Structure formats: structure tokens, C-alpha cells
Amino acid sequence: MYQYNDIDQTLVDERVAQYRGQTERYLKGEIGEDEFRALRLMNGLYIQTHAPMLRVAIPYGLLASKQVRKLAEIARKYDKGYCHFSTRQNVQYNWPKLEQVPDILAELASVQMHAIQTSGNCMRNTTTDHLAGVSPDELEDPRPWCEIIRQWTTLHPEFAYLPRKFKIAVSSSATDRAATQFHDVGVHIVKNAAGETGFRILVGGGLGRTPIIGTEIKDFLEPKYLLAYLDAILRIYNLYGRRDNKYKARIKILVREEGINKIREHVEQEWLKNRDKLILKQEKIDHIKSFFQPPAYEADADQDQSFSVHQQQNPAFARWLENNVCAHKQPGYRNVMLSLKAPDSPPGDMTAEQLDVVADLADQYSFGEIRTTHRQNLVLADVKQADLFPLWQRLVDIKLATPNIGTATDMICCPGLDFCGLANAGSIGVAREINEALDDIEYVYDIGELKINMSGCMNGCAHQSVGHIGILGVDKKGSEWYQITLGGSSENEAAIGKRLGPAVAKHEITPAIRKILDVYLKQRQHEEETFLETVNRIGIDPFKEHVYANH
Amino acid sequence: MQIIKDRQIIENNWSFIEDNQALPMGNVIISLSRWQAEKPQLKQHAAPLGLRLQSSDNVADIAQDLAHFDLIELHFPVFTDGRGFSQAKLLRDRYQYTGEIRASGHFMVDQVFYMTKVGINAFDLNDEKQLPLAISLMDDFSVSYQELLFA
Numbered sequence: 001m002y003q004y005n006d007i008d009q010t011l012v013d014e015r016v017a018q019y020r021g022q023t024e025r026y027l028k029g030e031i032g033e034d035e036f037r038a039l040r041l042m043n044g045l046y047i048q049t050h051a052p053m054l055r056v057a058i059p060y061g062l063l064a065s066k067q068v069r070k071l072a073e074i075a076r077k078y079d080k081g082y083c084h085f086s087t088r089q090n091v092q093y094n095w096p097k098l099e100q101v102p103d104i105l106a107e108l109a110s111v112q113m114h115a116i117q118t119s120g121n122c123m124r125n126t127t128t129d130h131l132a133g134v135s136p137d138e139l140e141d142p143r144p145w146c147e148i149i150r151q152w153t154t155l156h157p158e159f160a161y162l163p164r165k166f167k168i169a170v171s172s173s174a175t176d177r178a179a180t181q182f183h184d185v186g187v188h189i190v191k192n193a194a195g196e197t198g199f200r201i202l203v204g205g206g207l208g209r210t211p212i213i214g215t216e217i218k219d220f221l222e223p224k225y226l227l228a229y230l231d232a233i234l235r236i237y238n239l240y241g242r243r244d245n246k247y248k249a250r251i252k253i254l255v256r257e258e259g260i261n262k263i264r265e266h267v268e269q270e271w272l273k274n275r276d277k278l279i280l281k282q283e284k285i286d287h288i289k290s291f292f293q294p295p296a297y298e299a300d301a302d303q304d305q306s307f308s309v310h311q312q313q314n315p316a317f318a319r320w321l322e323n324n325v326c327a328h329k330q331p332g333y334r335n336v337m338l339s340l341k342a343p344d345s346p347p348g349d350m351t352a353e354q355l356d357v358v359a360d361l362a363d364q365y366s367f368g369e370i371r372t373t374h375r376q377n378l379v380l381a382d383v384k385q386a387d388l389f390p391l392w393q394r395l396v397d398i399k400l401a402t403p404n405i406g407t408a409t410d411m412i413c414c415p416g417l418d419f420c421g422l423a424n425a426g427s428i429g430v431a432r433e434i435n436e437a438l439d440d441i442e443y444v445y446d447i448g449e450l451k452i453n454m455s456g457c458m459n460g461c462a463h464q465s466v467g468h469i470g471i472l473g474v475d476k477k478g479s480e481w482y483q484i485t486l487g488g489s490s491e492n493e494a495a496i497g498k499r500l501g502p503a504v505a506k507h508e509i510t511p512a513i514r515k516i517l518d519v520y521l522k523q524r525q526h527e528e529e530t531f532l533e534t535v536n537r538i539g540i541d542p543f544k545e546h547v548y549a550n551h
Numbered sequence: 552m553q554i555i556k557d558r559q560i561i562e563n564n565w566s567f568i569e570d571n572q573a574l575p576m577g578n579v580i581i582s583l584s585r586w587q588a589e590k591p592q593l594k595q596h597a598a599p600l601g602l603r604l605q606s607s608d609n610v611a612d613i614a615q616d617l618a619h620f621d622l623i624e625l626h627f628p629v630f631t632d633g634r635g636f637s638q639a640k641l642l643r644d645r646y647q648y649t650g651e652i653r654a655s656g657h658f659m660v661d662q663v664f665y666m667t668k669v670g671i672n673a674f675d676l677n678d679e680k681q682l683p684l685a686i687s688l689m690d691d692f693s694v695s696y697q698e699l700l701f702a
Contacts, residue, residue: 007694018691022661035659038631121631151696157668158640161633227700238637273645278701 001062001369002147002291004112011155012109015116019043020102027099042122042160044115045101046421053419054093054101055118056108060128060146060170061089061372065359068370070111072355078104083355085340085348087412087463088167089127089372090118094419116154121162121249123153123234128170129177130373133292134381136329139189140197142172144289145226148280149187152227159234163241164249166234167206179374179490181205181214182466184251185233192220199226203233203263204255209458211465211496212252215260217267223285225271228278232271236263294330295367295382301332304386317392319445320403325388332385336366338378338395339402339410343435346428347413348376357398365391375412375451377405408450408517409435412463416456416473417480423456425473425480430454430509437510447517450531453488466490468532469516470497471509482509486516486543487535498540501548515546553682555663555674556651558689560682563675565601565622565653580624583608586616594619603655606634610641617648625671627656636669643670660685664692 004012019039026036037047044055056071063071071091075083078100084092096104108114117124126149133141149168153159159166169178172189180186186202199221205214221229237251240258255263311318324337338358341347350358358378362370365387366380373379378400383391395401404410411434414420416427431454438444453467457474464470470485482504485497504512517531519542524534535543554563567580574581580601586593593600601622602613617623623642625635635654642648653673654666663674663685674685 007699010694011692011696014692014694031659031661035630035661039659039661121633148700152700154696155665155692156697157665157695158636159633160665161631161636161662235637235640239634243632243634277644280700284700 001064001143002059002288008112009109012112012114012116015043015114015155016102016105016109019105023099023102038120038161040098040101041120042117043101043105044118045096045098046119047098051095052098052101054096054104054115055086056091056093056113056115057118057125058090058113058372059150060126060132060143061130061374062143063370063372064111065362065368065370067111067113068355068359068362070107070113072352072359074104074107075352075355082349082351084346084415085350085372085376085378087374087376087414087461088118088125089130089374090125091372092415094415119165121164121166122160123156123162123166123168126150126153126168126170127178127183127374129173130371130379131177131326131335131381132172133294134328134330134333134335135173136327137174138329139172139191141289141292142170142187142189143292144285145187145189145223146170147288147291148226148285149230152230156234159238162234162238163243164246164251166237166251168230176490176492176494179463179466181494182207182211182463182490183214184237185230186214187226190220196222198222199229201229201233203267204252204260205494206250206252207463207465208250208460209247210250210252211460212256213494213496214252215255217260217264224280224282225275225278227280228275229267229271231274231278232267235270236266240266297330297333297382298384301330301384301386303332304384307385307388310389316396316403317389319441320392320401321388323403323407323445324401324405328382330382334383334385334388336380336383336388336391337373337405338380338400339404340377340400341404341410341435342399342402343409343439344432345399346415347411347431354398354400357394358400361391361394375410377410403441404444406449406451407444408438408447408452409444410451411435412451412453412467414455414461420456420461422459423473424458424475425456425482425506427454427456427462427471427473430471430473430482430506433510434513437514446527447520448527448530451489452513463490464488465496466494467497468535469513471513474503476503480506482506484509484512484516484547486540487532489532500540501544504547512547516543519543519546553679554653554676555682555685556653557672558686560686565624567601567603567624578621580622583613586613590616601651601653604638606632606638608638610638610646614646617642617646617650620650622651622653622673623648624653624655624675627654627658629656630658630662635671636665639666639669639671660688663688664690668695668697 046053169183170187188200201218202214203217371379417423454471455462455464466488472483484500488497565578599621603624655675
């Protein structure tokens with residue numbers, strides 16, 4: 001992974017000093033609330049229901065074991081012993097003290113981490129495929145490009161006060177696992193007819209209140225122009241994006257109101273005027289790529305087949321293999337998903353003890369690296385097949401081996417009303433209730449691949465609009481209600497879920513989910529037809545009729 | 552009244568003149584609408600001219616006229632309106648404007664670092680007491696990814 005040089009380290013150290021000064025001036029009353037709000041948000045600090053919340057950046061979801069140990073240490077020292085992984089592959093602390101945040105940032109800087117631009121109306125953490133560099137269906141490793149974008153977006157002087165937040169995602173694989181069609185900018189690494197590698201650029205996608213699928217703005221861009229093109233998009237957005245209404249300020253609204261052709265014309269003009277000044281030299285690209293070379297894989301790792309004996313003898317291990325382990329491009333290696341969706345813990349949460357063990361396991365079994373996913377799980381990406389069984393045993397001990405990746409109980413869930421100042425309704429409690437209702441693991445497997453996403457308000461942090469089943473918490477005269485959508489998807493066949501009907505009361509949400517799943521099981525043509533395929537084939541009416549039958 | 556120019560605290564010797572007032576002697580700053588309405592006469596104006604741009608004004612509209620101005624004032628209506636950063640960048644990089652670019656209106660001392668990076672070299676702060684602090688904050692960072700990436 002990328003290693004800081006003196007310049008990177010100087011930058012994060014100076015950022016800590018800058019924020020320390022700002023916090024001191026704020027506490028002395030020398031910076032107003034509104035002004036400090038903007039400054040603290042660009043360092044990831046929100047003021048929440050109970051306490052501040054600090055969001056720490058995990059650039060494109062990649063962590064070293066020593067960074068994970070530092071996250072554990074911070075959780076113990078400054079929080080209540082745990083942290084929460086977000087859908088932006090970042091990590092959040094829910095109980096830091098405002099005056100201690102500069103110290104936390106200093107601790108993070110000591111392991112090449114920061115909270116720069118994890119919130120605010122600026123360019124946010126760039127995300128990518130959690131299987132980057134190890135997936136068999138990938139064209140090339142997208143992470144060097146993510147790192148280039150990370151550097152370019154960090155403390156960009158011109159684009160720090162945008163109309164609204166701006167999110168970029170990069171994908172390089174046949175299956176889009178980074179939801180690039182729902183980002184302000186989606187970057188696809190592609191090959192053109194001549195066999196050259198370059199970028200296809202999408203613009204104007206987004207979730208939140210107005211979910212929109214991104215539109216292609218450039219079919220093929222030479223790699224050396226990546227930043228020049230992003231610069232052009234950002235300048236057009238900064239100058240012409242709406243600033244009169246925060247709900248209409250994302251670039252998706254600009255694209256929708258002006259039309260993609262007009263936006264493309266502006267961006268192309270801007271790009272042509274500037275591109276020669278912003279060329280990425282091949283040496284620079286090669287230098288960044290040198291940090292993402294494959295680790296020292298053992299060439300004969302596929303010879304040891306001992307795991308298959310355990311697989312035959314141990315059904316629990318076999319189930320975990322089937323659900324939480326996926327193919328690797330290197331023979332004899334596997335990608336292991338660590339489920340942060342154990343039935344009795346809030347989705348995405350991890351304790352300091354778990355973090356420490358995961359750091360050790362990464363050192364022992366996966367070249368010291370850990371990845372976070374946008375579905376709020378972790379990945380050990382380079383595990384030898386011979387190590388799968390001992391690793392599984394260790395993961396069972398710390399409750400990170402729930403074999404539910406990609407199933408109904410692998411829900412994406414925001415912190416909801418319990419922690420978040422924006423939420424209208426609880427989400428963690430509802431997730432637990434649904435989990436309990438689906439506690440029959442055979443039933444969950446029978447249902448198969450299913451993405452349930454639940455947000456506590458229409459800001460949509462948990463991407464409910466692209467859940468196969470989406471659940472949105474709404475406030476109705478002071479009580480919590482839930483709006484259900486069906487048929488959303490953030491993958492290749494991107495789709496926004498359709499509303500099932502009127503919102504249901506809190507006590508009705510779990511029965512409603514059960515009824516939806518019953519309809520699926522009755523209506524599917526065969527066991528291989530997934531929930532999403534069934535919804536797409538039969539439409540939402542059969543589900544609607546069953547859920548609202550008694551109303 | 553004092554301002555910062557090129558990292559020095561100096562007396563401000565420019566004044567903005569409302570559209571309906573006659574231009575006095577000395578350094579005056581005018582609006583874009585006045586410039587557009589009275590361009591032939593203003594081109595004959597004997598003393599130095601400055602131009603105030605609002606964040607909604609399009610820099611390209613005055614690209615041909617920049618030689619007539621010793622100063623461009625970028626007026627920030629509210630500190631969260633970042634259009635002035637792109638306006639300054641365009642003035643310096645695209646149109647090679649070399650005169651004074653001054654920030655005025657509602658902005659924070661904590662923004663002057665980014666402002667200097669996009670080419671703003673003068674700062675008219677609402678609170679004059681903050682001028683020394685603003686100068687010290689211009690050194691918040693000694694490194695820049697945006698410069699290094701294209702080196």
C-alpha cells in the first residue's frame with residue numbers, strides 16, 4: 001500500500017497543528033459557530049445527538065495492521081471502546097470530546113492517517129472496489145488511481161468550498177462493486193477499441209434525497225488527463241452548481257437541470273484550455289503504481305488442499321467458506337470477508353478487542369493489510385487456502401465469522417436516531433429485530449443473495465434507495481415510521497428502488513419484511529432466481545398486495 | 552483602514568464607488584455593471600481603476616478588458632461561497648492577470664491560505680484586529696499536493 005514520504009507526513013502534521021489552532025481559537029470564542037462548523041466538518045467532526053462524532057478517513061478502504069491497532073487504541077482512550085465502519089469505507093467514533101480531537105488527529109497522523117475532508121462541502125474520500133488488485137475480473141488495479149485522486153483532492157485550494165459535498169469512486173472490474181453509478185463522479189478503467197487502457201467517466205449520480213444514476217460524460221480519457229478532466233468538472237461545478245438550496249446543490253441537479261450535453265460541452269471546453277498544464281507524467285504514475293505491487297505470494301499455495309477436508313467434515317466451516325470467502329486471482333489464495341453483522345451487535349460496529357485481533361490476523365495471514373467495504377464489512381484479501389481453517393477458528397472466537405455476507409442479515413444500516421442528529425427514526429434496533437426474526441440460518445440461506453439497506457432519514461447514508469429491499473425511517477407526528485422500496489441495485493444494472501406503498505409503523509416493519517420474503521419464496525421460478533431477479537420479473541404488485549392485505 | 556497586500560499590512564488606498572455616484576479623484580473601484588454601461592468614458596479615466604466582481608459574475612466577460620484594471624476585487628457574499636476561488640484561479644492562470652486581486656466581503660481568516668494559493672494577494676478583512684493572524688495563517692502548510700503532482 002501507499003507509504004507516506006516526508007511531504008505526506010509534513011502535510012498531515014501541519015493539518016493537525018492547523019486544526020489545533022482552530023479548536024483553541026473556537027474555545028476562546030474567537031471563531032463563530034458557523035465558521036467553526038465548516039472548519040471542523042472538513043476535519044470529520046460532527047456535533048451529534050449525544051456527543052461529537054469523528055469520521056476518520058480510510059483512503060479507498062485500505063488499512064495496515066498498525067493503523068488498525070491505532071484505531072483500537074483511540075477507541076479505548078478517547079471513546080467507549082468501539083468504533084463504527086461507514087458506507088464510505090471510513091471509520092467513525094461516536095463519543096470523542098471536542099477539545100480532544102486535535103490529540104486524536106495527532107495520534108492518527110503518527111500512523112499516516114487523518115480525518116481530512118471526511119465531511120463538509122468539499123471533495124471526500126475516494127472509494128473503490130474492496131477486491132481491488134485481487135479480483136479475477138479486474139482490468140488493472142484501481143488503487144494507484146485512487147491514490148493519485150486522493151493526493152489531488154487533499155487540501156485542494158480551489159475546490160474546498162463547493163456548493164455541496166463531492167464524491168468520486170473508481171472501478172476496474174466487470175462487476176461494479178463500488179457503486180460508481182451513484183457517485184458525483186464515477187471513474188471506470190476501460191480498454192478502447194485499440195486495446196489502450198483509459199477511463200470512462202460518469203457524472204451526476206448520487207443517492208440521498210434525490211437518487212439519480214450517473215450519466216456518461218466521457219467515453220474514453222487517456223490516463224495522463226485524469227486530473228485535468230476532474231479539474232474541469234470541478235471548476236464547472238464550483239462556478240455553476242446551485243448554491244441557493246442545499247437540497248439542489250449536488251452536481252446531479254446541475255446535470256439534470258442543464259442536461260448532460262450542455263455540461264459536457266462546458267467541461268470539454270474547460271478541459272481543452274487547461275489540460276496541457278495538468279498532465280500526469282508517466283514517471284509519476286509509475287511511482288504511485290510501485291506501491292501497489294502484488295505481495296510475495298507462494299507459487300505452490302494451491303498444492304495444500306487440507307482445507308477441503310475440513311470443509312467436508314465441518315458444516316459450519318463449509319457454510320462460512322461458501323458465503324464469506326471468494327475467489328482470488330492468485331491460485332491458492334482467497335479473499336476472506338469478516339462480517340460486522342453478527343446478530344447481536346449493531347451493523348458495522350467493532351470493539352477495540354476485535355480490532356486488535358484482526359490486526360494480528362492480518363499480520364499472520366494476509367500480509368498485514370485489511371480492507372473495509374462499502375457494505376460495512378472487512379476483508380482479509382490475501383489468505384492462503386491452507387490458512388482458511390485456522391483463520392476461521394480465530395474469527396469465530398471474536399464473532400467475526402457470521403456466515404451471512406451478501407444475505408438478508410448482512411444489512412447496511414446507518415447509526416439512526418440513537419446517535420445521529422439528522423435521523424427521523426431508529427435503525428439499529430430495527431436491524432436487530434429483523435435479524436432476530438430471520439434467526440433461522442437455513443431460511444436466510446434459502447433466500448440467498450439479498451441486500452437490505454436501511455437509513456434513519458432521507459439523507460440516505462445507508463443507501464436505502466439502492467437496496468434490493470430499502471427501508472427509510474420517516475417521522476410522522478413524532479413517531480417512527482418506515483418507507484419500504486423494492487428492486488434497487490448499485491451494481492451494473494443500477495436501479496432505484498420502487499416505493500411499495502405507504503410507510504408502515506415501527507411494529508409492522510419486521511412482519512412486512514417477512515411477508516415480502518414469503519412472496520419471493522413462493523413466486524421464484526427456481527432456487528437460482530435471486531430476490532432482485534424475481535422483483536424485476538413480477539414487479540412490486542404481488543409484494544404490495546401481501547404486505548398491505550389487512551389494511 | 553488597513554488591509555493585507557503581499558503579506559504586509561498597509562493602508563488601503565482604494566475605495567468602492569456606488570454606481571450612482573460620480574467618480575472622485577484617486578483609486579476607485581467600480582462594479583461590473585458600471586464598467587459595462589460606461590465603458591467608453593471609463594477607458595478614458597485618468598486615475599487607476601479597480602473592478603469589483605460578485606461571485607456570480609463571469610470572469611470570461613471581462614477577460615478582454617483586464618488591462619484597464621490595476622485591481623480586481625472578489626467580493627465574497629458569504630464564506631461558504633467558493634466561486635471566488637475559481638474566479639481568482641481563472642484570472643491568474645487563464646487570463647494572466649498580474650494586478651492586485653483582493654478578497655473582500657464575508658470570508659474567514661482560516662481561508663487565506665487557500666486564497667493565496669489561487670492567486671489572491673490582498674485581503675480586506677472585516678475585522679482589522681485579525682490582520683496579523685491572517686498573515687500567520689498563510690503559512691499553515693509548507694507543502695502542496697496540487698503542485699507536486701504535476702512537477
